[in-house]
Amino acid sequence: MRYMAIYDMMETVRNTQQWLGATARTMASYPAFAMLPVPAIQWMAAWGEVTERSFERMVVKPDWGIRTFTCEDGRDHLVDIRTVIERPFGDLIHFDVSGREEQPRKILLVAPMSGHYATLLRSTVRSLITNCEVYVTDWHNARDIPVSAGKFDVEDYTLYLADFMRELGPDTHVIAVCQPAPLTLAATAYLAEEEPDAQPRTLTLIGGPIDPDATPTEVTDFGARVTMGQLEEMMIQRVGFKYAGVGRRVYPGLLQLTSFISMNADRHSAAFTEQITRVARGEASDHDAHNRFYDEYLAVMDMPAEFYLSTVERIFKTREIARNVFTVNGKKVDIGKITSVAVKTVEGSNDDISAPGQCVAALDLLTGLPDSKKASHLEPGAGHYGIFAGKSWRNNIRPLVLKFIDQNSAPKAAAAANTNVA
Template sequence: MRYMMTYDLMETVRNTNQWLGATALSMASYPVFSALPNPALSWMAAWGEVTERTYQRMVVKPAWGIRTFTCEDGKDHLVDITTVVERPFGDLIHFKVNGREEQPRKVLLVAPMSGHYATLLRSTVKSLLVNCEVYVTDWHNARDIPVSAGKFDIEDYTLYLVDFMRELGPDTHVVAVCQPVPLTLAATAYLAEREPDAQPSSLTLIGGPVDPDATPTEVTDFGRRVTMGQLEETMIQQVGFKYPGVGRKVYPGLLQLASFMSMNGERHTKAFLDQIQRVSRGEASDHDAHNRFYDEYLAVMDMTAEFYLSTVERIFKKREIARNVFTVNGHKVDFSKITDVAVKTVEGAKDDISAPGQCVAALDLCTGLPESKKASHLEPGAGHYGIFAGRSWRDNIRPLVINFMNANSRSTPARKPASKPANKNTAA
């Protein structure tokens, strides 16, 4: 009950702040005040508008917002988001462009389960839709999953990925972003040993902690400092009575959001103060740069307690993936069994979450894979977000990834890249 009261208290604080923002906006916008122009009232209304929107977005799952897509025929085609595989903790969804021929590249985009929804990869999905059939792992908010659905830890996560890969078949190109990188590698190795015919054609790993100790960051330092008992005591709460998952132990998204924002507190504070000034001057809009970013960034989801704790303990503390001792349902996963799935790693030189060195460690684990099927890319000047959704992704990384898929496709003949990729070693 103590954990449940804490969860409800956090929701009460969030709800109160949303109400305060709405109240300030309503009061400062009262028509009678128009007769007495006062800059303080304009600022109060602006503060209320920004505050209400900020706290409201924390409990709203963003829409994908991908309704149409312009194809080579110059026409706008409707995009249907269909569920291919439905599971209690996450679905496999497909972005189907109606009226367009099926594209030669089938891409499974593995979204992170690290506090944000899969919609964080919206721009990544849009960029791949140009010439790919895109499938995405759409993870569910743990607060909405009844306790009767059971547990969900990193082994269950890995088995979900195994099922998704098996469903899509061996002509699939898998792209994993951030948190799921080590578990996607494990799922591939699991299939390589048990169902080799179901392995994907290629595996692109973007900015993930395969070996967290390769390059320490603030995230890895935190994982080293705290004990598992401390984490369970301070980070784990029970879902309150307001949601279907009442009683389920979770790592709340609001706590994760607080951690994210504290890492760059000054930058976020300045961003909100600047937005209040813009609103007060009438220079802001509903879909301006600030709102587009923070509508997504502030929308957070809860993770199951067992997933969060097992991630910290087994990926970061015990380094089971990095040491090649990871087990799934009692079966030891052996990365040397990956022998014909081309693997490419992508890192950002200024990534402060998964620093350079943590992801490329995956190539050293694949001892059974020929060097000709290994590739790596370090993007100069790119941070964590930029390597999968920013300008660096669009201008430099995406073309390299597409070339890598073309060169390692099982279903279509490999096409020679238009230009030489800027890789340390290139699978072609």
């Protein structure tokens, strides 16, 4: 119960900060205060507005915000987000552009389950639906999943991905971003042995820790220093009474957010101080750069404890994927069994989360795949976020990935894709 009490205490602190912000903003907005030319009152209102918004966003799942899309016919088409497969821990969703012909490129975008929602890939999705049919793994917040749904660890994650690939069929092109890269590689190898006809045509791994030891970072160093017992004691709590997942063991999103912010505390502190100043001067807006970024960054989700702990132990500590000894349901998943799926890795030279060398290590594991079906790209000057959602992705990496997809597509699909502008 003490872990449940801590979880509820963290939520109480968050809720109190939100209430304090709302109170300060409301009090400073009394008409009577307008008669007093005191800058402190304006600053209090600004502090309250920024504080209330920030702490409120921590428990709200962001909206995709992709409602319409302008196609080549010059008309705006509605985008319908349709659930293809519904599961307790995550769904497979499709961004269906109404009234548009089905696009020849079918892409499964595997989103991370690493503290943020799949909406973190919003700009990636926007860039791909231009001329692709885009499917995304939409992982659920563990606090909302009843204990009766059971556990969810790296093996369950791998089986979910295998089911999603099986559902979409062999003409699918999979793009895995960051954390899911090693497990997406494992899911592909699992299908290669269990159901070869269900394998995707291509697999693109972007900034993922295939071999965390290839180039150590602060993230890998932390995983090496801390024992699993220490990690479980420090990070794992039970969901409190407020949510449907009451009693479920999780790595709380609020605790994750604390870790995220502490890594760059000075930068975040300066950003919020500047935003308060802008609000006080009337220079801020609801969708300015600060709010666009932090509305997403502060929205965190709880991870199932089994998934978090098994990821640290099996992916980072014992390096089961890197050593090709990963198992699912007691059976080894041999990455060397992949013989027909074209694989491309993408890394950023300035990536401080999955440093260069960690992702490209996947190509050495593909012993059964001819070199003609292997490719890699190192983006100069790009950080972690930039390689899948920033300027580097839009200007250079996306065209390279689509070219790789077209080169390894079925002849008819490739010809149709080449008629569209990449």
